[in-house]
Amino acid sequence: MRRWLFRLLSLVLVLFVVAFAGIWLLEFYPRHGSHPPLQLARGTLAIQHARIYVSPGDTPIEDGTVLVRDGLIAAVGTNVEVPSDATIVPCDHCVVTAGFWNAHVHFTEPKWSMANWKSAGTLATQLADMFLSHGFTTVIDLGSNPADTFSIRRRIEKGELSGPYIYTAGTALYPPHGAPFYLRETMPRWMVMLLPQPETPQEATSIVRRNLASGADITKLFTGSWVQRGHVLPMPVNIATAAVTESHLNGKLVFAHPSNLAGVQVAIDSGVDVLAHAADDTNGVDAALLSSAIRKNMAMIPTLKMFTTTVTTDPHYMDPICAEVQQFHQLGGTLLFGTDVGYMTDYTTEGEFVELGKSGLDWKTVLGMLTTNPAARMGVSSAKGTVTPGKLADLTILDADPATDLTNFSRVRSVVRSGKVVWQR
Structure with a gap:
């Protein structure tokens, strides 16, 4: 009996070691x-x-x-x-x-999973389809599995793949108990539980510090998270401020997913650098609020086509969002081009340019969004x-x-x- 028990324990230990080694090989080694x-x-x-x-x-x-x-x-x-x-x-x-720059992308589709182990031919085709064929030489990933993003980035820079230069936020931070409903509906429960949802400023600081130390270039915050259809949960200001402070101390920018008035206000109060979307709930998002954001030197990525393709097909839904973008521009705000591609699975860009035109932007403004504005915001105007x-x-x-x-x-x-x-x- 004792011998069988010993064998069973030995088997459990071996299985544990193998499982741990597998997780390390798939999730941490690629970083x-x-x-x-x-x-x-x-x-x-x-x-x-x-x-x-x-x-x-x-x-x-x-x-x-x-x-x-x-x-x-x-x-x-x-x-x-x-x-x-x-x-x-x-x-x-x-x-x-x-x-061209695309300042809002993701590598979250299943086809990017375990990118360190996928063939160069497969990844090169995907990169061409998603980015290169649309003119993008530089992209900013605003939240994906770092094991995948870092692997893709490394293989591009080593010459194994043809692709854009990649900046990444690593893993985004969410409000306490604030994972968006669309992630909860599409991700396994255990994976949702692993999403960083700091409950204190100290916890937020620690998460940002680890994220940047692992190789992230920027920080992404959900200052307003759609936790249910029709309900946005804002990130507490003290938690957002702690994350922004730690990022800025390390010389890194912070991007925010705002969603509505409360989310924009948290971004302003905490010192965020870039709104990763226009607020799609425009209630109360007026000239005074936008002017306050601009005075804080905050830029905006409209991501208009994403709203038209993933939220609703109602043509009038976009009218107040386009008006918000137009007002932000007229007040002197800096706009960056981004599509949220990766979350949005339609990679074509024509629709984004159509919506930017409806927002009253001319070709010079759009060219700046694609080139000079993101280069300046990321501090690389001397090179790009x-x-x-x-x-x-x-x-x-x-x-x-x-x-x-x-x-x-x-x-x-x-x-x-x-x-x-x-x-x-």
């Missing part, structure tokens, strides 16, 4: 070395006979050339000498802008955001001019990232 140094492509590229938008405020260069050498923009203009060894990127009177010699060769090449139609921003022909053509139609 090692999460942000490798940037690698620039070698060689020379040239884009000729292009209409070049150097920046939203500059007069476009007509029939110009962009010369790229060893990952950096070497020359831009109408009289650029192209060396004989340069690779010519097909253009035929195309439009060239700085590489304009088609300027000395900056990284992150370029988006379009078939048609967005100055004539905002939806032409969605007509992407080619994408260059760090001096390498990473996608061509």
Whole structure:
């Protein structure tokens, strides 16, 4: 009897060790070395006979050339000498802008699960479909499983995959007992219980500290969480403030999911840097509130198409949200482009540009949302955001001019990232 008991205990111990090793291998090992140094492509590229938008405020260069050498923009203009060894990127009177940013994405679809172990071919196809084919050279992940996001990011930067440069928030923070209903309806209960829902400022500080130490670039807070249909639970201000303070002490920005008036107010009071959405419940979100946010130097990512595709098909639902975005812009607020793709499974961008047009935004404003504004907000204007010699060769090449139609921003022909053509139609 004693011998059988010993064998049973030994078996249980072995199974425990195997299970622990499996969890470590799948969940924690992929997080090692999460942000490798940037690698620039070698060689020379040239884009000729292009209409070049150097920046939203500059007069476009007509029939110009962009010369790229060893990952950096070497020359831009109408009289650029192209060396004989340069690779010519097909253009035929195309439009060239700085590489597009998508400042609100997620890697939460099942196809990204265990990304460290998926084939490069599978992931490359998915990255092209979700990002590169829409012109995005840089994206900001606002909450996904770090084991997946870090793996994808690492494999891109090591040259195993073609994809965008990825900033990530790691895991988002929610109000106490405040996981959104749409996560509770789609995730296993044990997984929902693991979502960070700090109940004290000290707990929030500790979570942010661990998140940033693991490799996160920013912090994401649900300052207003839809815990039920029709009911938003705001994050307590002292908890949000603790998370923001710890992030800022580490030189990191904080993005907030606001949802309604209360969520926006918590974001303002706690010192959040970016509203990750326009508030979709616009009740009480007026000029005074938006002006208060702008005085705090808070930017906004509208994510308008997401509301039209995942919330309701009622065309009038968007009217007050578009008006909110328009008012924020007219009051002098900074807008960033983002789609919430990954949560939203329709990757096309044309609908977002349509809704931005309905919000009264012109092509220069939208180009700034895609290029200069996010580069400035993330503190990398010296390297990204304009088609300027000395900056990284992150370029988006379009078939048609967005100055004539905002939806032409969605007509992407080619994408260059760090001096390498990473996608061509």
